[in-house]
Amino acid sequence: MTDAFVRFWGTRGSIPTPGHRTRRYGGNTSCVSLRVGNALYVCDGGTGLRELGVSLMQEQPNDAIEAHLFFSHTHWDHIQGFPFFMPAYSSKNTLYVYDATREERVRQLLLGQMRSDYFPVAFSDLGSTIISRALETGETLIDGVCVRHIEQVHPGRSFAYSFNVAGKKIVYATDSELDLSIQNVSECDANRDRLRQLPAELVKFVQGADLLIADGQYTDEEYATKVGWGHARASTVVDLAVQAGVGQLAIFHHDPMHADEDVDQLLAVARSRVELHGARISVFGAREGLELRI
Amino acid sequence: MSFPKDDVDPEATLSLDSGPVIASLERAQKPYVLEQLQGPGAPRRFVLQLAEMIIGRSLQAHISVDSALLSRQHVQLVRSGPEYACKDLGSKNGFYVNGVRAHSAVLRDGDTLQLGDVVMIYREGE
């Protein structure tokens, strides 16, 4: 049986937040790795990507590193670690950068943030072979893993990815304002306990995931003043997980204002909502340095 | 190079009276600890003294707990700089950090580790 290993290298949203307040869940921005056999898939290149790079160089200093990189989108907190990803500097390594927009947008923005105004080393001086690949609609088989993507609601567009291998399914869905696509809004406004119905296409995309890693940045109270900012209420993410019959839900993209205790509280509310819906889903906060075997 | 005589007395800069005190060298070290709260042998505490330690049912394990729910070598603790990580050694029942089943995890002060019926709290040292 093939195992999939998922590790969180950065779980914070918007901006890195080092310090004691955020020590347990971590202060690095979005980066998650998925390892299946020898194949490595990386979701987002926030500052957590630097740590992944250091770890790869320590683990396999003499071997060629090959990595498949997927970006939810190109907001700073999802690309900022790329210039510090050490494997990108070695000629023996190969990085595949996938682009769901099919416009080479990801490559252009990774390159743009390394212009001399921002960074001392040019993208063209990176030693590794960096290959841009457009993702076809539907599914793409990459080193034995079936990858799909779907567009999310977020300013400037963002994409969720699903990875299927050996009957296991992992979905990475960050920077998504689920709340703007609730189908039964008036019912939910009248009764906050009501299950918020999400678009059938999205539910199908997530359906049966063993692990859903999803943006659940806000409490219900916070969201009231942050409509349109591109992030979801944790409670709405729970409702998506319930509808899609998810096994485990990792709440991700923690708000930079949230200390560890705030994340704990948000999780407690999320868990009680799972119970309210009579579901059995393990809900936890994505935390740096945590690795799961799926 | 020579010191201008009137300005600086090299002896004075070495004197403990006038020089800065490096406090951390003097402070007693706080140990890294696992406090076992539940399971066979609890309550008790284990001081983490080595950079690599094994928790398991085996008597040879650094932290040996006589529980049928533990594998002989259940998890390994590995220290890297100021932190310990806990890694599953292919145990039958796995381990949980704050209720989440993990393959490995970097531990933080106050984390609850559960291995079978053995529950421990991790206390970070300095």
Ligand SMILES: [Zn+2]
């Ligand atoms: Zn973001």
Ligand SMILES: [Zn+2]
């Ligand atoms: Zn964004």
